[in-house]
């Protein structure tokens with residue numbers, strides 16, 4: 001876990017970072033506490049961060065606790081991911097207006113305000129890279145995504161206190177960010193000292209470091225940050241063996257344990273909504289009652305919905321088992337064929353927010369492991 005050209009951002013300089021980013025025209029989006037959960041929202045200043053909060057995760061369980069310290073990033077991840085901003089759940093694509101003799105079709109203006117994503121976790125950076133590939137890596141580009149993604153300034157924050165459902169070390173996505181950021185911070189709280197070892201990942205990030213007049217980080221500060229990240233890595237409880245995982249899952253397509261596991265699944269779709277890489281959508285046309293106008297919407301959908309695989313006359317995946325299996329197989333097998341990586345970054349959200357606590361790592365182990373009966 002090397003640090004390249006690290007600087008020190010003292011905790012009381014965080015407000016200067018906010019001021020500077022705003023001066024550069026960025027809306028600052030980041031974690032904050034609402035309704036007893038960490039959510040993403042517009043932040044006015046560092047006090048809006050989840051200062052002194054820690055979250056506990058287990059399958060089907062989330063609790064936010066105030067531990068009364070002044071750390072800003074001791075929580076793990078909230079239920080929302082950054083796709084909320086780059087790939088909104090509800091997107092108007094076009095509007096149709098009836099005129100006296102015909103109708104006009106108007107595309108929706110799509111000039112989003114540029115924003116700084118503060119607090120993006122290393123696994124979320126990898127999820128962003130995956131969505132970049134999905135939306136912009138092929139012949140047909142998603143222009144809405146590209147417009148929103150274009151000006152995002154990323155301040156990543158490395159994870160020093162992973163949660164019980166995190167398995168980023170298995171997916172090689174964390175706990176330290178290795179690319180894709182403008183700035184990456186590691187928070188260190190040591191007695192009265194509270195600072196962020198700050199790495200620079202782009203010329204825009206370097207400009208911020210220069211403008212804030214940050215000092216070079218000394219050896220002691222770097223060693224403490226490294227120690228925290230090693231400890232985070234070593235303390236990761238949840239694991240997934242990814243060696244030969246794709247082949248093993250494909251070999252077990254007809255394993256009867258799919259039925260056993262999926263018998264608990266409610267097909268609620270929570271796992272797909274919270275997943276930072278899931279991207280399935282449906283189209284909906286809304287028409288005014290008087291017939292004067294109509295709009296075409298793109299909405300998040302889920303492969304757990306029976307209608308999702310509806311093709312002229314019926315759904316391809318009728319049973320809950322076939323839909324649950326499809327989701328897991330897509331994340332951990334088919335995605336590799338489509339996009340060259342797993343579709344899972346090990347953030348653990350689908351485990352935390354599954355109302356019946358189904359754990360994708362346990363599923364993969366059960367399906368691919370030796371049979372117990």
Ligand code: SF4
Pocket residue numbers: 271274275276277278331343344345346347348349350351360
């Ligand atoms: S499948 Fe689950 S653990 Fe993997 S990225 Fe999606 S929400 Fe996170």
Ligand code: SF4
Pocket residue numbers: 264265266267268269270271272304353354355356357358
């Ligand atoms: S696995 Fe859990 S979260 Fe996903 S659809 Fe089934 S019940 Fe809902």
